[in-house]
Amino acid sequence: MNARYPSILVFVFSLVVSNLSFAGSIWSADYQGEKWHDNFSAAKKTAAAQSKPVLVYFSGSDWCRSCAELDQNTLVMDGFQKLAKQSLVLMNADFPSESAQSANIGQQNDRLREQYGVLGFPTMVLVNPSTGEKITKFSGCSFFSCKEDRVLKKLAKALKKFSDS
Secondary structure, eight states, X not given: OTTHHHHHHHHHHHHHHHHHHHHHHHHTSOXXXXXXXSOHHHHHHXXXXXXXXXXXXXEOTXXXXXXXXHIIIIITSHHHHHHHHHHOEEEXXXXXXXXXXXXXXXHHXXXXXXXXXXXXXXXXXXXXXXXXXXXXXXXXXXXXXXXXXXXXXXXXXXXXXXXXX
16 A cells, blocks of 8 residues: 555646646747736726726636636637727736746735635636726636637626626
């Protein structure tokens, strides 16, 4: 029984390492267009000037496999990019485990996570830039819910709610 313990440990370690390297490689990809803010105040200011809501994307860029799926299956796709350009100001509240991040950005992201009740990754929160209030929140990512068409439908419904307010 004890002889199997090291081989199980090696297997688990290799799975973890492969998942981390996969997750990190996607976020570093070029997002083909729309700028992702990392400063919430600047994102709100831009959004208010353009009469658009802020889409805050809570991610773990270098460790979250579901975030990598969302990145690969939605955020780099033409449909999302078109919607973002027309209707959103984008903000990434990242929670990396290994990448360097300034203390100010880390503290800001922690406050936003608490303010909007983010319990897991990935999570997207659509925010009214004038009030800072949450319009809607999407959490989690299964194989089907990370697909571009599903995310676009959810965002379209939330954008209608924003425009009606």
